Amino acid sequence: MIREEGHIGLLEATVLVYAVLSAKLFMQAPGFLIDIGGPAAWQVALVMTAAGLVLLLPIGALARRFPGQGLAEIAEEAAGPYLGSLFSLYVIAWLFTTLANSLRNFTEVYIGTILPNTPPSVLTLVALVCMGYASYRGLESLGRATQVMLPVILAGIVLVLVFSMPRIQLSRLYPFWGHGLIDTVTGGIYYAGLAAEAVVVLALAYSLRDAKNIRKAAMLGVALFGLLSALTCAVLVMVFGAPDAAQQPFPLFNLSQLVYLGRFFQRTEALMVMFWFFNVAVRLAVLFHALVVTFTGMLRLPYHRPIIFPMAVLLFATSLLPEDSLVVLRLMRDWLTPSGLGIFFVPILLLALALIRGKGVRSHAA
């Protein structure tokens, strides 16, 4: 494959991984965590982060063995053309479904919050244009753009949490261990799939100048996401109480609606939703780009740009398939998040195969 997208550094890669994951905080992810962990949802978030970090460890070793290559190329070299293609196909299928689901969920959130009268297809189309254009411009542009937008992306969460300070009650965090340590730990591991999208960094590994940075970027991105997830869960619980917080359809949005800092500064949710758009658009764009380049790599096509339009059309059609937002949520919670755990095992299995088959840089050097 001909890569003419330039390069990204550690900072850009970290920011990309973080933005891919953190967009879930505006959706229903904190609700899932609070549902399973109760007042100890923040502990679930920390366990989830720790599990994600452990599962991501082999990424670095794998990337160092195959420097300058993307996931599809690594899979093919490490596992051979047939098995490798199966691995790529699994990742592609998961990315495609996740992306279609995210797209629809994103549309539903906007319809449910600030644009109730806009047809869903129009919102989806706008998001698709953003994704497609970002992928067309390449990863370098996207990485840099995300870095520029990072303050806004962070402000979208941090400001809401800070402005909610007057409403928090520490006592709502009790009982401290929530539904019990076992529930917390098993819930955390179950939801580790929420961080599985960090594996996309491997799909984009071809663009990183230094293979060593891949693991660092994935780790830092997941850690930052975990930290903010824990904070968000804690604040939500402290403001609404665990049972109510778990019932909120758009927890962070509902939190932002409560912001009241004097008569002039209130009802900031529309502004916050605008900030969140940047985060969600980056998430969709990165996942879409990873999907397109993995697909291109698997089929050994020379350029990724011709794939953008057909893939966007397929995604558009697929995203409109679920009947309503409840189906979308159920798909996400019960199917896509658990299957994300399987995505963690792709690099692990590829590394094992590469070691067994003696593929990669080290074996060549020997």
Place this chain on the structure above:
Amino acid sequence: MKRWQWLKDLLDPAAGSAGQLFTLGDRGDKPAVETTGPTLLADAQVRAEGLLTHIDNLLEAKDQGAKALEKAGDLSANLDENLERLKKIFRMPANKDLIIRELQIATQPPTRAVVCFMEGLTDKIVINEHILQPLMLLAHLDHHVDGEGEAGRTQFSIDTLIQRLLPGHQTTEKYDMAAIAESLLAGDTVLFFENVSTAVSVETKAPPGRSVGEPKVEQVVQGAQDAFVEAWRVNVALVRRRLKDPRVVTEILTVGRVSKNYVGMMYIDGIANPKLIEEARRRIEAIDVDVVNGAGVLEQYIEDSPSSMLPGLLTTERPDRTAAYLSEGNVALLADNAPTALILPVTFWGLLQTAEDYALRWPFGAFIRYIRFAALLITVLVPALYIAVVNYHHEMIPTELMLFVASSRENVPLPALLELILMDLTFELIRESGTRIPSLIGPTVGLVASLVLGQAAVEAKLISPLMVLIVAVTGLASFAIPHYVTSYGIRAWRFLVLAGAAVMGFYGLAAVLFLMVVYVSGLRSFGVPFLTPLAPMRTRSADATGRGPLYRMEMRPSYARPLDKQRQQEIVRTWDPLAPEPEERAGSGTKKGGKS
């Protein structure tokens, strides 16, 4: 038959008059060879004559060594032949600009010679006093000019002529008609001699031009008040007087087949990156067009993304700014006939800076940069935010303000968007006409604009007062963007963002902004990412959105990859009792450039 001709012409007007109307079109008939042939034939003849003479000269010189071969051009030893070719090349006698003056050099016996120069481009006094006078009056004073002549005779030679009779400060021998034509067009005076296949060019340039004036666009309160003019050599001198370093290099490149415009490429050898210099040279030499008229046109031929809304090079009319950029490792292009320099590479932040930022103490310098950045955000966002809030997100506005907005719009029949677009377009119209209008009637336009369009539109209840305020604030903010071309781009963006907000409120606004940021993040200026040092992040010597104290800006900005990264010592204010010892500062880890 004639009796009915008038009726025929009346019914078919083309039949009577079409044949007499002048047109450049050929009405379907290809032009006859007789009309196009002579010009092409004459050109070919001149080229062929030159080629044959060149071959003759080469054959003659082949046994006389390498130097003779070098001097073997396409000039004939016959003066009349040379003159004839020169006249054909310059389209004489139709062309009256080339002046040909025949004379006899006062040698013994006299030597026939011809002096040629272009009217209007040359200094007549120099020609009279330093060329014609010595040749016609003084040559006979020294009968032994070459020391070898017979008694009472003067043997004519080019070397003697140049060394003893032509006091011009730049005198060069020419062997080719093409070089002679170029020299004449540049304003030099060329001399041809009988029986000599070498011409002599004397520097007599005096093209019309104005004197150095004040900057028109980049005015400052504190700082130098001189600006570039159309003569590129003057511009080079203005820069050079600020950089008295022998490493400052001015290369001369020529662009345009017809315009043959000089472009002076300035850089500091040892600081500027050779890859950057080579790339600039490569792009300029690749320009193969008829006319490159000024810096604005040159810019479009060499920038990375000519269809971008933001410029890929920095244009400045200030010599001090050019000198500062050169000292940081950038390259400056000074095109002839352009009162601006092109600086490359440039970053987005450079387009928001002025020369004055450094003339003020750093807190103020940084402050005005932040103000300018805020102005950029206001220009792009305020109209769109207003439309999004008024049309889609009323709940954001506190109740009292919402009531005020509603009451101010109560009597206005137009929707807010139309109101804004009308006002914005009117504003752009005033701005454009204000730029083009003669300065004498400029104040009238200002009066009409402020009275008729502001007050009258509000009183007629076509526009709400709040809208006038928003358009005025936006317009004011757009004037705070110092770079002229950038402010064009930013103003165009404003309409895009407005379109997004008008269609889908904050969602559309955010989508357009996202696309813009992705777009700008991918732009490059001579290979340098446009948003550096923000993205990609370069913490050392960052001098972008703000600026630190000058004495702490030890490193040159890294984006141009200068060869010599350090521009000043770590401790500059050595006399300051509070200045830390060098080791102490190094130990504290503050060896950084200016902060942003």
